[in-house]
Amino acid sequence: MPPHINWLKDTGERRLSACGREIEIWKFNPEGDEAILSEWATHFRQHYCVDSDLAAMAAGTGKSHADFLQTILFPDAKTSPGPSLRSGDFGEILVADFIQFILGYWCPRQLRYQDRWNRQGSTQGSDIVGIRYVHPQGDHANDELFVVESKSGLSATDKNRLQDAVTDSMKDHLRExxxxxxxxxxxxxxxxxxxxxxxxxxxxxxxxxFKRVNGAAAVLDVDVYATTNLEETNTTGHQNEDNLRLLVIRGPSLMKLVHALYERAANEA
Known part of the structure; x- marks a missing residue:
């Protein structure tokens, strides 16, 4: 388990959506531990390019590894839609970490970013897929396919990002x-x-x-969390409403953290 997962804690708080579904509230409080931040940056970088491929990928470009990552692979820090893509990728990767290392699913998410040919374009399809088997060998009707939509709200917004995740999750039966x-x-x-x-x-x-589980997750800065009325979230009409998990992860100064993580991931490559 990557050590930064220890910064992700269940608050024990639960909200109820407009349709009576439970919303789990988790908190993410990164600390200034340089060793853990460095390991996290490495883990984060692997989603875009495994380190064993980086030298070959950067060869011929005339760029250092850091410059190659910052200008060819990572979404731009300033030019739109780069910041929103950074925010979205960060949220997806954090939710995938939650699904894999806390809930115990196999979550093959790196492929989603490594095959992105345009660093300023989002990837199509469902955001996160998790798989869990009842038995190591042979099918079981309770083998689980967990399909999750993730939305980030790391800067001021009047949108309910959890509702946005629910709305997009309603499309997953078509995209699966x-x-x-x-x-x-x-x-x-x-x-x-x-x-x-x-x-x-x-x-x-x-x-x-098999058993199909859907999820809708929102990763929110604490300021956005404070102004979001999660109780207005409505899952009515979702095709898999009886097996729909609602999750919110909140944390402080997350957009600042996102840019710092990308910077470290590039500079330590």
Whole structure:
């Protein structure tokens, strides 16, 4: 488990949505531990380019590793839509960390960012996919496919970002097949046939039944959290409302943290 996960804590607080669904409230309080921040930056960087590939990727560009990451791979720090993409990527990666290291799902998320050809463009498909098996060998009807939509609110906004996540989650039943296909294709191209078969297990529900869980998550700066009426969130009309998990992660000065994390991830490469 990456050590920065220890900064993510369950507050024990629960809210109720307008339709009576429970909203979990977690807090994320990073500390100034240089060793942990460095490990976190490495973990974060791997989502865009594994370190073993970085030298070859930067070769021929005339750029240092840091410059290559900052100008070719990472969303721009200032030019729109770069800051909002940074915010969104940060939130997705943090929620994926939560799903993998706290809830215990397999969450193959790096492929989502490593295949992004335009650093100033968002990736299509469902945000986060988690997989969990009942048994190591053989199918079980309670094997889980967890599909999560994540939204970030790291600067002042009058939007309910949890509602935005719920609304986008309603589209996941249409995007699921394409997302799984893209994930399997990327794994096969990389020679990861075993991992591709783990994805394949969830591509034909009629012949191989499984449990589908959906999630809507909002990563919010504490100031945005304070002005968001989470109780107005409404999941009515969601195709999988009975298996829908609502999550909020709040933390202080998160946009400042995001830029610092990208800077460290580049400079320590």
């Amino acid at each position: 097949a394409m997302t799984l296909n893209a994930m399997k294709q990327r794994l096969l191209v990389r020679g990861q046939a075993v991992e591709a078969s783990w994805i394949q297990r969830f591509q034909n529900e009629s012949d191989r039944p």
